[in-house]
Amino acid sequence: MAREIIRKDTAYAAKANMPDYDKERASFSWEDAKAELDGLPGGKLNIAHEALDRHIANGNADKTALRWISKDGEPTDFSYRDLIGQTARFANVLRSIGVEKGERVYSLLGRVPELYVTALGTLKAGSVFCPMFSAFGPEPIQSRMEIGGGKVLVTTKALYRRKVAGIRDRLPELKEVLLIDGDGSMDGTRNLAALMKDASPDFPVEPMDPEDMALLHFTSGTTGKPKGAVHVHGAVVAHKTTGRIALDLRPEDTFWCTADPGWVTGTSYGIIAPLTIGATMIVDQAEFDAERWYRILEEEKVTVWYTAPTAIRMLMKAGADMARARDLSRIRFMASVGEPLNPEAVVWSNDVFGMPFHDNWWQTETGGIMIANYASMDVKPGSMGKPLPGIDAGIVARQDGGVNAVDDQMVIGELALKPGWPSMMRAYLHEQARYDKCFVGGWYLTGDLAMRDTEGYFWFVGRADDVIKSSGHLIGPFEVESALMEHEAVAEVGVIGIPDETAGEIVKAYVALKPGYEESDDLRLDLIGHARKRLGPAVAPKEIAFRANLPKTRSGKIMRRLLKARELGLPEGDISTLESDEK
Structure with a gap:
């Protein structure tokens, strides 16, 4: 500015x-x-x-x-x-x-x-x-x-x-x-x-x-x-x-x-x-x-x-x-x-x-x-x-x-x-x-x-919710999470957008696996391929990280805001409703 x-x-x-x-x-x-x-x-x-x-x-x-x-x-x-x-x-x-x-x-x-x-x-x-x-x-x-x-x-x-x-x-x-x-x-x-x-x-x-x-x-x-x-x-x-x-x-x-x-x-x-x-x-x-x-x-x-x-x-x-x-x-x-x-x-x-x-x-x-x-x-x-x-x-x-x-x-x-x-x-x-x-x-x-400035020009700050904007596409995290949840190895998923120099944002998914499954590069590629098949390349995640547990509220809602704050090193804000978590 x-x-x-x-x-x-x-x-x-x-x-x-x-x-x-x-x-x-x-x-x-x-x-x-x-x-x-x-x-x-x-x-x-x-x-x-x-x-x-x-x-x-x-x-x-x-x-x-x-x-x-x-x-x-x-x-x-x-x-x-x-x-x-x-x-x-x-x-x-x-x-x-x-x-x-x-x-x-x-x-x-x-x-x-x-x-x-x-x-x-x-x-x-x-x-x-x-x-x-x-x-x-x-x-x-x-x-x-x-x-x-x-x-x-x-x-x-x-x-x-x-x-x-x-x-x-x-x-x-x-x-x-x-x-x-x-x-x-x-x-x-x-x-x-x-x-x-x-x-x-x-x-x-x-x-x-x-x-x-x-x-x-x-x-x-x-x-x-x-x-x-x-x-x-x-x-x-x-x-x-x-x-x-x-x-x-x-x-x-x-x-x-x-x-x-x-x-x-x-x-x-x-x-x-x-x-x-x-x-x-x-x-x-x-x-x-x-x-x-x-x-x-x-x-x-x-x-x-x-x-x-x-x-x-x-x-x-x-x-x-x-x-x-x-x-x-x-x-x-x-x-x-x-x-x-x-x-x-x-x-x-x-x-x-x-x-x-x-x-x-x-x-x-x-x-x-x-x-x-x-x-x-x-x-x-x-x-x-x-x-x-x-x-x-x-x-x-x-x-x-x-x-x-x-x-x-x-x-x-x-x-x-x-x-x-x-x-x-x-x-x-x-x-x-x-x-x-x-x-x-x-x-x-x-x-x-x-x-808004003194001359009436408006300045964008950010989205109030979690919608991801990637190369002009508006991507809802829920849609991506739902597709990944169909995979037999997946227990929980949280999806956020992370900054990307070219696309603006790219989709990143945090995945908690079911018992009996272990993280590996092969599984990561399999999950990405699964998502691309279900959602198409424009919507599917570009990155997947494995976590033992995902941060959730007491009502069971995954806290995407917290995932994003930790990904970007931002203040975590109010976490009083946080129930389960493992960074």
Whole structure:
């Protein structure tokens, strides 16, 4: 926080979509923002209409909407007209197999064109889209599909065979599995390509009430099952507005959001926001590779780039020379999200690219960017920035079942938001009590600890609970512990996140063995392999330590906080409820 402020480029700031933060904040209203959408007759709305179909009337249908780059580097362009036709075919496929408005359609795919067609085609039909990471193992898939009552799953032959076939009989609500590479050889599945070929390229967008459910995104808690955050069609107001204000997006931009749509960022800003604005978006099928990324930035003439701190740290590791060897002069705005962006990365990017990464903050529950560093204001390295126009943020302290505002500057409290923005989650699916606990004293309580300085910039301090953030993934310890407990040698498990220079955090598990089992390197590797098979490599622990006993409260709850304090050499705090322990 003592680092030198990176002053705004005044010439660029004057041309920004929001040239004056204070003026925009004073005059902004969500009603005015909603009025900027095309909408549908009778006050109806549909995200797919705003993202795609409206572009026919405004004359932009033949503009490139999506440029997909395959693993071998070959680009394929899809115009807005192409996506309108493909999503219409998919919507007709859903109708032909009996899928109705409000029913859940899940995807388990990598970043392939079919994923984007599935997302927008599902919304066009008025059904609910729920993306899952292709790296998930069977158990995360099962739990998410059980909670959401998934009726349709769109995936590949390989992913179905490895991750879904074995749990299919535990998913009675799953009626259809559509394989993008199906050939009719796998029982209980359908060939999506054949269905799409036979479907009509015309489909009238389903008119939806703005409060109708559109998206279901899962986020993990520290205990219990994953939470299904419900978002509605009206959220598109925030998607478009925040894309314009926080990311400075314009119709003439070539925009690259590197996030996978399995993560809320990859849906809100990797699909919806750029298409509603009318930009061209880049999608890369391959995983991170520094040289490849710089080549894409140069060759595709990317103008706005949105990525994650983990990726930025990996680019830093690759060295500045790799970046300077490329012509990246087309880039005019860079932003970051997923976990706090360390000040060193902000300063590094300013030195290497001639501009800083603009960090921003939001959650699965908020549905869109809430706090950001904007093109028209100074950047304080390490700060989240200031709340968006239309967003009232504060620092509060919980007390006696309520909250009190923390008015003093640079005093740690819980980051809280006044409810009412369009992309605010409307529920945790089937968990009303869990949802209600998020709202206290007229605030939405984020669970994140933060501070606010004298100029209104917010500073992230840490998570109030135990959720682990690893390379952009939110990982609930309970999910990992449950998978490890299935192993025959395991008696107890406690899981925490530990700092990692590249990923932000990695998952570490503390394991107590059953009698008759002894710790060994072979057993450690077996447990890691077991977890990877159950959970997938993105969620499974990277490290395992054996302990004779784990610290527990008298009620039997393993004290993860104590495990983390000892791992990091931090104060242990109150241990009055500690019953059993062996360091």
